[in-house]
Amino acid sequence: MGVKLLLDKANVPGIRTYDVYRREGGYRSVEKALKEMTTDTIVEEVKKSGLRGRGGAGFPTGMKWSFIAKPEGVPRHLVCNADESEPGTFKDRYLMEFLPHLLIEGLIVSSYALGSNDTYIYIRGEYAWITDILEQAIDEAKAAGWLGKNILGTGFDCNIHVQRGAGAYICGEETALIESLEGNRGNPRIKPPFPAIQGVWMRPTVVNNVETLAAIVPIINLGGEEYAKIGVGKSTGTKLISACGNINKPGVYEIDMTITVEEFIYSDEYCGGIKDGKKLKACIPGGSSVPILPANLLLTTAKGEPRYMNYESLSDGGFATGSMLGSGGFIVLDEDQCIVKNTYTLARFYRHESCGQCSPCREGTGWMEKILQKIETGKGEMSDIDLLWDIQRKIEGNTICPLGDAAAWPVAAAIRHFRDEFEWHVNNPELSQTSNFGLQHYADPIHVPA
Amino acid sequence: MATIFNDTQMTEFKRLVARYPEGKQKSALLPALHLAQDSFGGWLSTETMDYVASLLTIEPIEVYEVATFYSMYNLKPVGKFVFEVCQTGPCMISGSDNIIDYLKKTLDIKPGETTKDGLFTLKLVECLGACGYAPMMQVGKIYKEHLTKEKVDSIIAEYKAQAANN
Numbered sequence: 001m002g003v004k005l006l007l008d009k010a011n012v013p014g015i016r017t018y019d020v021y022r023r024e025g026g027y028r029s030v031e032k033a034l035k036e037m038t039t040d041t042i043v044e045e046v047k048k049s050g051l052r053g054r055g056g057a058g059f060p061t062g063m064k065w066s067f068i069a070k071p072e073g074v075p076r077h078l079v080c081n082a083d084e085s086e087p088g089t090f091k092d093r094y095l096m097e098f099l100p101h102l103l104i105e106g107l108i109v110s111s112y113a114l115g116s117n118d119t120y121i122y123i124r125g126e127y128a129w130i131t132d133i134l135e136q137a138i139d140e141a142k143a144a145g146w147l148g149k150n151i152l153g154t155g156f157d158c159n160i161h162v163q164r165g166a167g168a169y170i171c172g173e174e175t176a177l178i179e180s181l182e183g184n185r186g187n188p189r190i191k192p193p194f195p196a197i198q199g200v201w202m203r204p205t206v207v208n209n210v211e212t213l214a215a216i217v218p219i220i221n222l223g224g225e226e227y228a229k230i231g232v233g234k235s236t237g238t239k240l241i242s243a244c245g246n247i248n249k250p251g252v253y254e255i256d257m258t259i260t261v262e263e264f265i266y267s268d269e270y271c272g273g274i275k276d277g278k279k280l281k282a283c284i285p286g287g288s289s290v291p292i293l294p295a296n297l298l299l300t301t302a303k304g305e306p307r308y309m310n311y312e313s314l315s316d317g318g319f320a321t322g323s324m325l326g327s328g329g330f331i332v333l334d335e336d337q338c339i340v341k342n343t344y345t346l347a348r349f350y351r352h353e354s355c356g357q358c359s360p361c362r363e364g365t366g367w368m369e370k371i372l373q374k375i376e377t378g379k380g381e382m383s384d385i386d387l388l389w390d391i392q393r394k395i396e397g398n399t400i401c402p403l404g405d406a407a408a409w410p411v412a413a414a415i416r417h418f419r420d421e422f423e424w425h426v427n428n429p430e431l432s433q434t435s436n437f438g439l440q441h442y443a444d445p446i447h448v449p450a
Numbered sequence: 451m452a453t454i455f456n457d458t459q460m461t462e463f464k465r466l467v468a469r470y471p472e473g474k475q476k477s478a479l480l481p482a483l484h485l486a487q488d489s490f491g492g493w494l495s496t497e498t499m500d501y502v503a504s505l506l507t508i509e510p511i512e513v514y515e516v517a518t519f520y521s522m523y524n525l526k527p528v529g530k531f532v533f534e535v536c537q538t539g540p541c542m543i544s545g546s547d548n549i550i551d552y553l554k555k556t557l558d559i560k561p562g563e564t565t566k567d568g569l570f571t572l573k574l575v576e577c578l579g580a581c582g583y584a585p586m587m588q589v590g591k592i593y594k595e596h597l598t599k600e601k602v603d604s605i606i607a608e609y610k611a612q613a614a615n616n
Contacts, residue, residue: 075471087538087577118471125484125522126578128591161469166480167521169576183479183512185519201474242582244540250582288539288577329581337543345539349576355519 002256003230005218005238006211010098016133018140021101027146029220033109034154037220042113046216048224050236055081055172055209056287056327057402058311067196068114069204076204078116080107080213081177082123085169087288087349088329091240092210094252096123096130099214100137104160106213108146109220111158114206118159122177125166134162169353173401174207176355187355188401211240231257235310239328241270245283246334248272257310261285262299264309265332278334281439282418285314286326288346289406291413292339293323319413338436339421343414344372350407361404364395368411375422378429385422389415453501459489463505476508479516483523492532493524521575529564529571531609533557534588537574540581549585549597550574556606569613570606 014020021027033042047062068076080103084092096103103121111119123131138160141147149157163181165171171180175189178200199205215237219227228236235257244250247265249272255264264270265280274280280295300307302321307313314325333342351365371388374380392408399405415422421437455463462485463478470477482502483494490498494517503510517523524532533553537546554560557570564571580586583595594605 084579085577088540088581090579090581090583093579118469120469124579125480125520126588129593163469163477164481164484165520166484166523167575168519180480181477182474183476183506183508183516185515201471244581244584245543250584252582284539331540331543331581333543342539342543345537345542349538352521352576 002254002259003238004254005222005227005230006095006099006102006214006240007252007254016098016100016137018101018137018144021099022144026101027105027141027144029217030105030108030112030146031152033220034112034152034156039113039115042109042220045224046113046219049215049219049227050224050231050234051212051215051219051227052234052236052311053209054211054215054239054328056086056289058325061208061212064196064208065114065206067194068206069197070115071204074203075117076115077200077206078107078111078114078119079174079177079181079200079205079207080119080121080210081172081174081207082121082127082210083165083169083172083177084127084210084327085124085172085353086327086329087346088244088284088331089242089287089327090244091242091252091328093127093130094242095210095214095240096127096134100133101141102214102217103134103210104137104141104146106216107160108141108151108158110206110208110213110216111160112156116206117157118161120181120200121160121162122171122181123162123164124171125164128164131162131164138162168355169349170355170401170403173403176401177207178205185355187357188403190400232308232310233312235312235325239309239325241309241328241330243271243330243332245330245332246275246278246337247332248275255309257308259309260299260306261309261314262306264330271330271332274332274334276334278336279439280332281335281337282333282339284323284329284331284333284410285309286324287329288331288349289409290324290326291319291322291409292333292342292417293413294417297321297417298323319409320416323413335439336436338376339414339418340372340376340425340432343411344369344376346410347372347407350403354403354407358399358404360395360398361407364391364404365407367391368407372411375425378425378433380422380426380429382423382426385415385419385426453490453495453497455485455489455505459485467506475506476512479506479508479513480520482506483513483517487523492528492530493526527564530569530613531589532571532573534573534575534578536576536578536580536584536586536588538577540577541584541586544584546585548599549587549602552599552602556602569610 051061052058171186176186180186195205301316347369351369356362392411395404396408425432466478466481499513503513561574585597586595
């Protein structure tokens with residue numbers, strides 16, 4: 001049983017309510033931070049903790065906080081990114097739905113550290129019922145004196161507001177989120193200026209993911225150094241993984257980043273193995289944008305060492321033989337899944353979600369979708385595979401925001417590791433409509449097929 | 451239906467606007483459009499959008515460009531219940547194709563269409579963040595997860611009964 005810092009109380013009956021949450025030790029970090037710490041020492045503790053942004057990019061949170069500009073007389077804002085939209089990712093939803101006060105607690109401490117008197121939670125529009133849960137938690141916290149004016153008599157004022165989005169993946173990108181919060185289309189801004197200098201309403205702004213802000217609570221309670229002792233290397237603390245696809249136990253798991261991928265997939269404590277006794281074919285370990293890996297490269301690195309569920313190990317080998325921890329959206333594909341079709345649905349997703357500002361992304365995502373649909377429906381030609389490769393290369397790095405890269409990487413990785421499956425589709429236009437390529441080259445090397 | 455918020459809706463609208471700094475009332479546009487869509491028949495007519503623009507003292511074009519950008523705003527009339535079925539990767543590998551086919555057959559409509567009785571609209575959507583509970587669809591504020599054909603049957607029956615009781 002690994003260490004649990006976020007979900008340790010998730011199964012306590014009634015933990016969603018303020019009274020139970022408080023009885024279980026909730027809001028201690030607010031008392032400690034506001035009464036015993038200065039804003040600078042809080043930022044220092046977060047730096048010491050080694051916490052990295054849990055939304056996907058993995059940027060050190062303490063460093064991000066230290067960038068915020070503090071011009072005289074200009075309000076600053078903390079914005080919580082709850083726009084969770086990366087396919088395969090549903091961890092923030094779980095956290096907000098079952099432990100809303102944990103997020104509120106983390107938000108109060110973080111707002112204090114950053115000097116935000118009005119903090120916003122930008123939540124994806126589809127999570128409508130969670131908006132109600134959060135607003136209720138905010139009302140309860142306010143009634144108990146943790147929000148509002150002069151909190152704990154320290155002179156610090158803070159209010160938290162929840163704004164629903166309206167269906168746009170791109171609003172998970174922080175500058176698009178800011179545009180959306182201002183009532184505009186979610187078109188990402190060109191950086192610089194970074195939000196820390198000019199964010200929402202051109203005021204200094206920090207945008208952090210839900211899980212990142214919840215992790216501030218154990219960091220304050222334990223101290224940054226103690227938090228950093230959990231995990232390994234630069235993967236400190238715990239990480240929520242949302243596991244889905246063809247596994248026995250889909251769900252949200254908190255891991256301490258020292259376990260192997262093999263243990264995560266096959267142990268009963270986590271995914272419980274592949275569904276219906278089938279064999280593992282491939283996995284997208286960090287949300288749909290990160291490279292898909294065939295079973296052999298997922299479980300062991302190219303050097304043959306076990307692969308671990310952390311930032312460094314999952315990216316070992318770069319994009320040639322590795323992937324990324326990303327958002328922790330762990331998508332498992334069994335032997336019956338078609339890589340071409342899976343890649344096609346993801347390409348369609350990115351075409352649908354491209355904001356349309358940058359030509360390479362707007363045109364490229366639609367072009368990739370059409371070619372993939374052509375191959376998937378048995379009308380592909382061999383030259384289409386090279387064309388796909390060419391298009392994704394010309395999107396990557398050529399757009400304002402990372403959505404272009406996010407659309408390019410899944411296509412690139414699918415061709416890199418499963419080119420023979422694409423060729424099989426082209427060579428077998430009829431057969432590919434009724435059966436699939438299966439496991440031909442990429443069986444799991446540890447759990448050898450019987 | 452007159453396009454004017456009633457008292458309850460207007461109170462909610464004022465609460466939304468009050469969350470933002472003075473002069474930044476445009477920030478309330480997305481929540482205001484949700485409120486308007488819920489208040490005026492489940493979709494946003496030009497009249498509705500112009501009304502929201504006037505309330506926020508912004509230009510109508512600022513509302514149109516936002517309403518056309520986000521997928522949750524319906525720009526034409528929809529059925530009483532909208533079935534928004536996820537079709538992205540994780541749902542697809544968990545069998546969403548079968549659910550979509552079954553819904554098409556059972557409701558006898560194509561995605562984007564509404565049943566003749568005006569009850570159901572079928573909409574195919576991209577990832578709704580329910581990947582571990584796939585296949586799934588959203589109906590109004592609610593997620594219906596772990597869908598099977600039997601479950602789809604009972605969901606349709608549930609909403610038909612709900613409509614009959616109203």
